[in-house]
Amino acid sequence: MRVGELGEFGLIARIERAAERAGVLRGASVRLGMGDDGAVVRPRAGEEVVVSTDAFVEGVHFRWRTQSARTAGRRALVASLSDLAAMGARPLGFTWALGVPRDLSVSAVDGLTAGLVAEAATHGAPLVGGNVTGSDQTSLTLTVLGAVKRGRALTRSGARAGDRIFVTGELGTSAFEVARAERGAGRVRFVPTPRLAAGRALARIAGVGGCIDVSDGLDADLAHLLAGTELAPELAPDRFPRPARFDTRCTRAGLDAELLLRSGGEDYELLFTARGPVAREASLSRRLGVRVSEIGAVRKGARDAFPSGYRHF
């Protein structure tokens, strides 16, 4: 069956049923969910609301031939939740604006929906609203709402000369799979983890500077972190955390491992700076509940090379 045969309201009802089955139509933060003119979400007393919007467009962010609809849906919500993680926020909910061609199969939309609601359930982010419209290509625009203690949001600014640079988890898997799939070898199956708990822990630690999630690539996101400052990163590429046998697998696939690690992006790990007694791999790993690697330091001085990484225009 095609989307056009189901119609707008049929499609919305179908998405609502899938969300209901996954248990993500309601949540402690939702006073009023889908079905009214607007949703009412409720932060706790003393909290501020964090909002972030991302678009995922067929042909730009994902391709039907390189990943399943379910994987595309999961990756889309992970990317959005990761922005909440980078702000140190907990999810309150999200909205989903969907653009679909009339001739898209309903099973493709089912797959996207299944992926979204699965990640939503895992991370406690209720689906509180959205919109469906006809479109030339498929697109998902996700707006995530989060809550953070008043005045405690992590931000990109705050890095200082002498800070150590850290990253959670591992880099490279997403870029490796996407690069291979673009060449027609294999599919993109990897779904990153939004570091929500780690972000909330980071927001409570004194001595943390700036924080960003790695979406565009390590170099590009470091440039965002140090934008508008007279600071430059000094990196140790051999310390970039990567999966076992990553370099060998890249060489075999004819890919440049360091290039993927530096400019691949879509890892959705947290990249941040820290100083003082807390700025150690062991203590950060313990407090964040995830492996943390020190990959360099922040120095005074201008950045020399223009960063690589994904740029839309």
Ligand SMILES: [Mg+2]
């Ligand atoms: Mg981000």
